Amino acid sequence: MxxxxxxxxxxxxxxxxxxxxxxxxxxxxxxxxxxxxxxxxxxxxxxxxxxxxxxxxxxxxxxxxxxxxxxxxxxxxxxxxxxxxxxxxxxxxxxxxxxxxxxxxxxxxxxxxxxxxxxxxxxxxxxxxxxxxxxxATYVGADTYQEGIQAAEWVVKETGGKANIVELQGTPGSSPAINRLKSFKSVIDQHPGLKIIDSQSGDFRRANGKQVMEAMLKKHGPENIDLVYAHNDDMALGAIQAIEEAGLKPAVYIKLISIDAVRAAFEAMVDGKLNCVVECNPLQGPLAFDLLEKILAGETVAKDNRVKDEVFEMAHAAEDIKTRAY
Amino acid sequence: MKQSLKSSSSLIWPLAGLGLLLLFNAVFNPSFFSISIVDGNLYGNLIDIFRNGSITMILALGMCLVIATGGVDLSVGTIMAITGAVVAIIYQSDPDTSLFVALLVALGVAGVAGALNGALVAYARIQPIIATLILMVTGRGIASFITGEKQIAVENDAFGYLGTGHLIALPFSMVLVFLLYGLMVLGVRKTPVALFIEATGDNEDAAHFSGVNSKMIKLLVYLVCGLFAGLAGLVETSNIANSDPSQLGIYRELDAIFAVVVGGTALSGGRFSLIGAIIGALLLQTLTTTLYSYGVDSALSPIPKAVLIVTVCLLRSDRFRKQFTSLYARKNVA
CATH class of the missing domain: 3.40.50.2300 (Response regulator)
Incomplete structure (x- = not known):
């Protein structure tokens, strides 16, 4: 049995x-x-x-x-x-x-x-x-294309139009990675003093962002990298660790800007390790349902709808972090 | 003597792949080899390869034993996520927890997970691929549940040493791999346990009738694999000072299996090579670092990876080599 x-x-x-x-x-x-x-x-x-x-x-x-x-x-x-x-x-x-x-x-x-x-x-x-x-029927989203432009405009303002930039891309083929790459480049290309000296994928992940940054520091030499542009906060946080482990001060020796504006990124700004974040607004529910109700009622709506994104800088991070919902 | 000769010849192909990669770097990217000293520690691409590759190496050591018994453990990536989550929760509830307690609890959980896999395979006689798939698909959910579906920062100096600390100018994780490898050689390779594992993998029934407790052997190898996966999860969590249940260890099981197979251990079980597994992991990490440092377009970077993997696997295949050489010989005759 x-x-x-x-x-x-x-x-x-x-x-x-x-x-x-x-x-x-x-x-x-x-x-x-x-x-x-x-x-x-x-x-x-x-x-x-x-x-x-x-x-x-x-x-x-x-x-x-x-x-x-x-x-x-x-x-x-x-x-x-x-x-x-x-x-x-x-x-x-x-x-x-x-x-x-x-x-x-x-x-x-x-x-x-x-x-x-x-x-x-x-x-x-x-x-x-x-x-x-x-x-x-319609599209609602954060304007990932506009975010790249906002990031690039901050870079122009912050560096006075002269810097060597390393870019940490998101997952190749994902639409935020494509948009943040193209839009950033479109602005940077108008300034001859700004150069994207390298662009590699960190898959939107912290461990990969760190690993790519380690390789970049060795390849170009830290003295030749002025600024890091990361397609999301996690990769920037990884890059910050790589810079620290190379014995350098992030946000001072090498400036960093990233997109998304999650809490950990705000905390890094408060600690003086990250210079700027461009928000990618996740609170898309209200606008989505506004449009959905119109569609279900048979009205026609615009095809492309965007929620508003803001730019946050290190200087005001300590106050801004109190108002963040996520 | 004969045995060691045989096992070293199977190492030629992954070593050739590694040599080829290093040669490529020597020609096109000489700065790849430069090593300097930063804060009293060695600093350079080669050091990074060992440090970042240490996670795959640790996983590969455990996976090597499992594969030698003719099994496979798909759950190592999620065991990494679970241990990462456990250690994050421990330090969140009490930031001053001693490292010993934190490691003990986290590795205890990993050991239980490994033993569970082992019990399912050895005693419930479920196919290893299915038995470990159970944990692979549910484990990430468990990890998310433990952290409350959040990333948790793990900022503890003692714990940070695991992934970012240095011992005698070398990254600690690199030293850890050497220690684990030494432990495995002394505890497995140099003892009858290696023979029992190989016998179980070769022919379980024959091993059983020769008096090998193959069930216990199987349980043990999955337990060890789970423990090593847990350790790998801790190293990764420590390295980025953050535990992210949805990302930690994702697809790592594939890296580990690749490292083991390239290193000369057949998926069908039997003879295994621990040093081969290490070299396989080294090959994979060298490739990744080379791609970053040479500046291959991210969208294209899977292609050189695939080419290298296929090449090494083909070179390893006796049949392919025979056909290839016979083709060449025929051409010469004509």
Missing amino acids: FPDVLKKIPLTFLIITGLFLSGCGGGSDDSSADSDTLTIGFIQTGAESDWRKAHTVSVKEEAEKRGYNLKFADGQGKPENQIKAFSSFVVQRVDAIILAPIVETGWETALRKAKAAGIPVLILDRTVDVSDDSLF
Whole structure:
């Protein structure tokens, strides 16, 4: 009898594993809804940063405030999870889908299905790359292109138009990385004294930002690097550590500017280790639902909507940090 | 004697890859080799390779034993995240916790995770790839749950020493790898345990009937792999003074498996090479640092990586070498 029990154990585990896996793939909360409340499917990229969490909370709170039934699907950093969740929302015939894509490409087929089913799709935060704009209803996001311009303008002002810049890029192919790269370069190129001497990807991660910065310090020599432009705060925080470990003072010997404005970046500014951050506003829920309500009421809305981003400098960081919500 | 000759010949190919990379740097990027002294410690790209590569090396040492038994541990990346989360929470609740207690608790958790994997594989007889997948997919959630879905800064000087400290002018993490390697050679390679592991990997039934407690061996190798993964997680957390459950150790299991396989340990189990695993990890990190320091466009950087991996794997394959040389021989005849 005992061996029989043992034989069954693997099967039980396989079933449990299967449950885990299917749970992760779909990953949508099922809450029963009244027939008259509208159901909105929200597909998030994951919970990769404090910024992303603030972004998720903003959408969830707004949905609750306005009395929608929000179904939440977490992509966990994998585009295929998002596409699966998207298809399942279409099959469930939700009333609208809010999609925060991980990557720009690969959404054509999924969006066509939603359009055929008459489900409006609101693209949030990062953009999608599709041949036909009518595949989605509207886009709401922080202006990642404008952020690069704001960062570059600060660099021009701070350095007087003369500096060697090292750029820490985000994940290649992601839309904030592409936009922050192109827009920053477009301004820097107008100033002959400003040079981007190197640009490498740190994948938006702190450990990678540190590793890239270590290599950059050795390659160019710290005396030839005046400023670091990081596509997000985490990479800048990693670069700060690399600079400190090289025996130099960050923000003094080498200046740093980054984008996002999470709390840790403000703390680094208060400590005098980071010169400037450009905000990437995660509180996109209210504007998204304003537009969604108009779309569901049959009104036409603008295709491209942006929340406002601000620039914060080290000098005022101690006061600014008190007003930050995330 | 014969054994050592055999194992050294299988090391030729990863070493050749490493040599090729260093040659490339010597020609195109001579400053790659410069080493200076900053704050009394050695400072340079070569030192960075050892320091940043130490995490993969530690993982590879543990993974090497698991792969030698014919298994694989996919959960090492998430075990890193869990230990990082545990240590972050310990220092958050009491910033003055002694290093000993913090390490003991964190590694204890990693050991439990490893033992769980081992029990699933050895006693529940689940395929290793599935058994460790369970922790791989759930572990990151557990880590996020521990930290409350937040990044937590870990700023403790004693703990910071693990990843950023120096011992006799060398990065401590580099010294740690040497210590662990020495420990493994003395505790595994030079004892019958190595034979038991290889026997289990070669033919579990035969090993069992020869009196090897292959179940216990399997449990132990997963336990060791878990402990090493935990240690790697602590080094990484200490290095960036921050614990981020969603990013810590992500895709690291792939690096570790690659290092082990390139280093001459077959995924089918059996004979294993600890020094090979170290060289494999070194190869991977040298490539990464070379790409950064040579300035390869980020979007293109996976290509040289893929080329190198395929080349080393092809060179390692006897069949490919035979076909290649026979092709060459035929051409010469014609």
